[in-house]
Amino acid sequence: MLSGEGLTMRFGGIVAMAEVSFELRRGEILGIIGPNGAGKSTLLNIVTGIYRPSSGEVWLEGERLNGIPSHRIVSRGIARTFQSSRLFTDLSVLDNVIIGRHSRTRSGVFDAIFRRGRADRELAESAAIAEELLKGVSRDLFDQRHRAAGELPQADRRRLEIARALASEPKVLLLDEPSSGMDDADTDALMDDIRAICAARPELSMMIIEHDMRLVAALPHRVMVLDYGQKLADGPYEEIRRIPRVQEAYLGRKAAQHA
Numbered sequence: 001m002l003s004g005e006g007l008t009m010r011f012g013g014i015v016a017m018a019e020v021s022f023e024l025r026r027g028e029i030l031g032i033i034g035p036n037g038a039g040k041s042t043l044l045n046i047v048t049g050i051y052r053p054s055s056g057e058v059w060l061e062g063e064r065l066n067g068i069p070s071h072r073i074v075s076r077g078i079a080r081t082f083q084s085s086r087l088f089t090d091l092s093v094l095d096n097v098i099i100g101r102h103s104r105t106r107s108g109v110f111d112a113i114f115r116r117g118r119a120d121r122e123l124a125e126s127a128a129i130a131e132e133l134l135k136g137v138s139r140d141l142f143d144q145r146h147r148a149a150g151e152l153p154q155a156d157r158r159r160l161e162i163a164r165a166l167a168s169e170p171k172v173l174l175l176d177e178p179s180s181g182m183d184d185a186d187t188d189a190l191m192d193d194i195r196a197i198c199a200a201r202p203e204l205s206m207m208i209i210e211h212d213m214r215l216v217a218a219l220p221h222r223v224m225v226l227d228y229g230q231k232l233a234d235g236p237y238e239e240i241r242r243i244p245r246v247q248e249a250y251l252g253r254k255a256a257q258h259a
């Protein structure tokens with residue numbers, strides 16, 4: 001479905017990513033872990049066209065994505081959430097999801113002024129789809145659909161960001177630390193939501209950057225470990241967690257010897 005080949009990203013003298021290759025299969029969840037500064041967000045930024053890699057290529061279903069601007073990459077089928085919330089806090093929960101459908105709608109300013117009927121019809125259709133989507137992601141969020149997004153508790157904001165990303169009908173969903181700032185109970189609820197999303201969309205592929213090892217152990221089919229911009233390991237969690245270099249990257253050499 002999605003792959004990266006020899007991805008390298010330099011910022012002046014800093015090599016944030018060095019020759020990283022990866023593959024994501026249809027319907028697969030790939031976890032991405034690594035210490036702070038390992039290059040995890042850089043990888044997501046490359047895949048979504050926010051960063052242009054210094055070298056290497058990104059492919060989606062056999063099409064090369066290099067050089068395609070971010071908004072076009074969304075319409076090709078890659079959606080993401082960010083580490084820090086990027087919701088429209090003054091708008092309602094429902095409006096945030098409707099905005100997420102932007103890449104799937106056609107009406108623009110011209111239609112809104114001169115072809116009002118068509119624009120209104122499309123908006124009503126988007127609202128109906130957004131409501132259904134919210135229901136599917138979280139009944140609780142659906143019940144709050146007319147509240148301002150900024151009034152939601154942190155866990156619901158994260159849910160809403162996922163719902164908004166899903167509104168673009170992606171083939172690949174990228175989640176950047178979805179559980180950050182959540183306690184264990186909220187993380188458990190988030191994992192249930194992600195499972196439900198996957199069950200309803202067996203074709204959807206996901207990449208999840210995470211620090212919470214409970215989530216990393218439970219959800220992804222496979223985990224890729226980055227450290228200093230390099231790929232240290234790639235495999236099922238039960239395998240990669242036993243690799244001494246992975247333990248060192250997380251715990252430090254001394255602690256890893258006792259792990």
Ligand SMILES: Nc1ncnc2c1ncn2[C@@H]1O[C@H](COP(=O)(O)OP(=O)(O)OP(=O)(O)O)[C@@H](O)[C@H]1O
Pocket residue numbers: 011014015016034035036037038039040041042043
């Ligand atoms: N726009 C940029 N300009 C300069 N350096 C950058 C830029 N983006 C990332 N970096 C550097 O690249 C390296 C990798 O950063 P990145 O944010 O990808 O790490 P990360 O694994 O996502 O870390 P964290 O877990 O803290 O989010 C870091 O040294 C970072 O300072």
